[in-house]
Amino acid sequence: MSQPDTRQRLLDAAERLFAAEGFHNTSVRAVTSEAQANLxxxxYHFGSKEALLEAVFERRLVPLNQLRRERLEAVRAAARQHGGRPVTTDVLRAFIEPTLAFRDHGPGAEAFVRLVGRAIAEPDDTIRKIFMQLVNPLFILLYDTLGEALPELSATERFWRLHFAIGSLSHAMCLAGHFQILPTGVTSLPDATALTAMMLNFLTAGMEAPCA
Amino acid sequence: MSQPDTRQRLLDAAERLFAAEGFHNTSVRAVTSEAQANLxxxxYHFGSKEALLEAVFERRLVPLNQLRRERLEAVRAAARQHGGRPVTTDVLRAFIEPTLAFRDHGPGAEAFVRLVGRAIAEPDDTIRKIFMQLVNPLFILLYDTLGEALPELSATERFWRLHFAIGSLSHAMCLAGHFQILPTGVTSLPDATALTAMMLNFLTAGMEAPCA
DNA sequence: TCATAAATCAAACGTTTGTTTTAATAGGAA
DNA sequence: TTCCTATTAAAACAAACGTTTGATTTATGA
Structure with missing residues (x-):
């Protein structure tokens, strides 16, 4: 029997099922069945279904957020050191690169990326707040750092351009490995590095666009 | 009693509740209760809960899609008439402007915009297919028209840049009237016209960015 | 070895789910 | 009226839901 850590197996199964079927469309019985655990x-391990979801988020989001925070702070520090502004594309890369690369962090990570990509648009207030509580401080840091890179941009413009970028990112996260029919000419699917490069190219241009 | 059209009241209630709480988190009883109709x-009117969702989508999406298609075809025709390419920002505007303006199309339209913004990232295959069946032909037309505006772009680049744009749009649609805390400096919320202008400015720059 | 805690188990809790059935009610045409 | 169809209504269906209980097993440390 592979019964080393029931808690871990529950998290793995919940992560996969919540990402594939959605939280409300996944029963506790489906989770425990896939995890080969008792209902x-x-x-016993989490307290409730919602607490299980929170644990699924926290397990991977806490280390990922720490990495993204470090990268953002590094860009800020480097800019301050040579007395200039941070470069927009560096700021975006500090946030986006670890996010998209995360799907290669072992089995289940790809499902987690999809789960997170959807969480920001989650209708259920309780669920969205569980997620937002974890990522909002990072969004604020990203917003502030973008303000240092683009000081000529008004707060309103910066706010909405950041949301446009978050939309692009979260949508791409949802698409990870979840592919529909491809148009003719689009042969293969990009790996995380290539996708990051394309997205950075796109979003940097949008962020730096002159105001109309 | 306001009992003119039970079918219409069911669609209104379902639209609001599916957008606010999510499809799987909304019971048929909640819909019929809000519509003041029998369970x-x-x-009787739709056949099932899923068929009700399909009717909710179709009621508003069919006319909206017709409008978007007409606007896209008009841009194509105008370009062909003077023997040039369509302009990227015109192509994007033809799709985005009617979409964002739709939230002012009477009561319930704002909820519908949020519902559609989420539908593209819906985990449930059945639900997403109901939605995709209605919008995919339009996505293909948009993809093709962007190819006419940006013929130097590879199919892969164009494909992903379109997805980045769709991500920005759908995320902004989810945010409509559903607002979180605003950062200092961001005072008021833009109307559909102002939001469209900001988004077009952002996405046009991204679409026209030189390849890395 | 024994006692204590941690973990797992089967079983049932009461509710809620989408769906269905059957009867009652309305409204217009003959 | 009378008949027929369309619609509404109350009630019940079986199934699935998240949660909880209490007993049992497993593991740990004295």
Missing amino acids: AAVK | AAVK
Whole structure:
């Protein structure tokens, strides 16, 4: 029997199922069945289905957020050191590169990326707040750092351009490995590095566009 | 009693609740209760809960799609008439302007915009296919028209840049009237016209960015 | 070895789910 | 009126839901 850590197996199964079927469309029984655990194990290890979702988010989002924060702070520090502004594309890269590269962080990570990509648009207030509580401080840091890179941009413009970028990113996260029919001419799917390069190229141009 | 059209009241209630709480988190009883109709009315008028969702999509998406298609075809025709390419920002505007302006199309339209913004990232295959079946032909037309505006762009680049744009748009649609805390300096929220202008400015720059 | 805690288990809790059935009510045409 | 169809209504369906209980097993440390 592979029963080393029931808690871990529950997190793995919940991560996969919540990403593939959605939170409300996934039953606790489906999770415990896939994890080869007893139905009551969710209550024992986490307390409730919602607390399980919170644990799924926290397990991967806490280290990912720390990495993204470090990269953003590094860009800020480097700019301050040579007395200039941070470069827009560096700021965006500090946030986006670790995010898209995360899908290669072992099995389940790809499902997690899809789960996170959807969480920001989650209708259920309780669920969205669980997620936002974890990522909002980072969004604020990104917003502030973009303000240092683009001081001529008004707060309103910067706010909405950041949301446009977040939309592009989260949509691309949802598409990870979840592919529809491709148009003729689009042969293969890009890896995380190539996708990051394309997205940075696109979003940097949008961020730096002169105001109309 | 306001009982002119039970079918219409069911669509209105379902539209609002599906957008606010999500499809799987909304019960048929909640819909019929808000519509002041009998529980069995959903089965009688639509057949099932899923068929009700499909009707919610179709009621507004069919005319909206027709408008977007006309606007896209008009841009194509105008370009062909004077023997040149369509302009990128005109192509994007033809699709985006009617989409964002739709939230002012009477009561319930704002909720519908949010519902559509989320539908593209819907985990449930059945639901996403109901939606995709309605919008995919338009996405293909948009993809082709962008190819006429930007013939130097590779199919892969164009494909992903379109997805980045769709991500920005759908995220902005989800945010409509559903606002979180605003950062200092961001005072008021833009109307559909102002938001369209900002988004077009952003996405046009991204679309026309030189390849790295 | 024994006691204590941690973990797992089967089973049932009461509710809620989407759906269905059957009867009652309305409204217009003959 | 009378008949027929369209619509509404109340009630129940079986199934699935998240949660909880209490007993049992497993592991740990004295």
